[in-house]
Amino acid sequence: MTEDVYHQIERYADGLMDREEASDFEARLAQEPELMESLKHYRNTRDALRAGAFQAEKHRIRQLDQPQTRMNSQMLVRIAAVLVIGFPILMFLLLQRPTGAELAEEYFEPYPDRVTTMAAESTTWEKAMSAYNREAYTQALEELNTLEKQRIGDAGLVTLYSSICLLALDSCEQALPKLQSLSAQSSNLSEAAQWYAILAALECDKTGDAMQMLEQYLNQPEVKFNRSKAEELLEALN
Amino acid sequence: MLKVLSPSDHQLIDMIKKGGAGEERAIRHLLKRNGEMIKTFIRKNNGSAEEAEEVLYDAITSMLFNIRSGKFEGQSSLSTYLFAIAKRRWYKVFAKRTNHEQQHQDWSETLEQHEAFEDRSLVQAETGSILADLLARLHQGCREVITFWSQHYSMDEIAKAMGYKNSQVAMNKKSNCFKQLLMMVNDNPQLRATLAELRYT
Incomplete structure (x- = not known):
């Protein structure tokens, strides 16, 4: 697929063509099976990516919807655990190695x-x-x-x-x-x-x-x- | 005592577009303001508590995508918009469940104005993980741009987030990176065939 054809497919699939350009492109699609195949390939990959992103976002929203009180009580339990188990764990947390990026x-x-x-x-x-x-x-x-x-x-x-x-x-x-x-x-x-x-x-x-x-x-x-x-x-x- | 003001729709949209902690606050606010109403509607219309929750999260996700991509043009309030998306989603799920295709079609036509959102879920979850593996093979900049794009951020927002000069630079980057991904998928005939067979609900 040439660079030019790729850009045309991209512009058509992503809705960036005006009506006239899209209509011309559709006429070509009807006559060029290879072009149609490339368009399907573009759409299939894009749609799968977006569907994956949708699921990931939905999962994030579900987590954000967990009641705050539950989070607070979890935090309290954690604090209590640190207090009970004491200093060694606190030291362990403090000495945790930072990442390369950090x-x-x-x-x-x-x-x-x-x-x-x-x-x-x-x-x-x-x-x-x-x-x-x-x-x-x-x-x-x-x-x-x-x-x-x-x-x-x-x-x-x-x-x-x-x-x-x-x-x-x-x-x-x-x-x-x-x-x-x-x-x-x-x-x-x-x-x-x-x-x-x-x-x-x-x-x-x-x-x-x-x-x-x-x-x-x-x-x-x-x-x-x-x-x-x-x-x-x-x-x-x- | 200071009065805590609720953010306006305009502020919520801005928070969502910018992402990060502000976006999370906006999502929590929208869930708090609309969640119960939407879930009640679904339960009253033959939905279970679980279905009500699923539809609510689907609707919020669709709304986020439409705000980010600019498909939501602010012609109604966010609450109205979210409720319309949730209703439409529920009718679709309900129609599928009860096989009342005609009923679904009628409702769909009524709600055609809210058609803009994409409410898709992967039928084959493993394909998502294969795509994630392919994405991981792209270099970091490409991975980020494609991820933002798949999350429906506009080219303007991608340019801002990535520190590019303008949206055209973001567009060119997305174009080149996605082409690389397409070539990788092309080199994997089995994945290409699986992607072609996928159907979204």
């Missing part, structure tokens, strides 16, 4: 702005960094993408800041390869890139990879950037 969030701090001096936003770089400094990461990412396309400024810095924006926007899958590629280049940014790659791996629930990367990171004697944090993080993961 650790990534805990250790994430945006890389400092090494580009601008918070001056007027006259260039794309300044606009990007101004947004970055305000933690407006979506906007910063857009500006950084423009810089990347126009090949303006230090390509390494653009990659680093855009990856950090992606990480902050929970798009670790996109951030991780960019950061790994930057880490592999021997530049003054590779330390920082390695650190954020570790956080991206954690965010993506690739804890094993993150630990391996952390060990490699700490095995480099010259590494200074966030060294103590990295040691602390490795200990938390162990």
Whole structure:
């Protein structure tokens, strides 16, 4: 199925065609059995997905309808159990290991702005960094993408800041390869890139990879950037 | 003492569209405000307590989907709309149970204006789990977009939730991701055949 045919099927099945376009498409459907088959395939998959979503939502609503008093009494029972059984369980709860994503969030701090001096936003770089400094990461990412396309400024810095924006926007899958590629280049940014790659791996629930990367990171004697944090993080993961 | 004000329909719609804890509060509020009335109606019309509960949850789910997708245009109050959906759903279940197809048809025609919602349930639950496995093979961004889409969120809401520039970006993403899913289903002839045989109630 070509891209064009797929988009036509999608637009028709999702009700995005106007009447005239839909009517033309229906005429084609009547004459092209393969097209009709592709449309059925689209609809069958979509409808099965949506039916699954319907059941999941219904289940959630059923749970929300459980009387609050029942929940409160359950909570009271839990509190009472903790009080009765005491300190060891409380300690167990307190010492429960956080998830990779929680650790990534805990250790994430945006890389400092090494580009601008918070001056007027006259260039794309300044606009990007101004947004970055305000933690407006979506906007910063857009500006950084423009810089990347126009090949303006230090390509390494653009990659680093855009990856950090992606990480902050929970798009670790996109951030991780960019950061790994930057880490592999021997530049003054590779330390920082390695650190954020570790956080991206954690965010993506690739804890094993993150630990391996952390060990490699700490095995480099010259590494200074966030060294103590990295040691602390490795200990938390162990 | 502060008076606790009930949220307006407009506020409830907003809470549902935004999702999260606000949406849960809105759902609880709607259940509290309308649940008993709907269940009583069904019980008085030959339904059991269990059937009344099922229909209520089906109706709320349909309403959520229609609010998210923008199919609900606010031409009636939320309570009226929910009640109409529940009534229609009950007539459908009742007609099926008693095999009074003609009666069902008459009621359906009367309530045609509320046709917009989709009240479907999977006949074969295992297909849902196969689809979930396929979804799990997509990368996280794709999985999220397709999940939002299957939950009937509008492209605007998906764009907001995913941090995309606009709804067109969300639309393109959904399009590419769903195409990937279709290709995976296509590579699994047995699943493709099962999906083709599924019927929704």
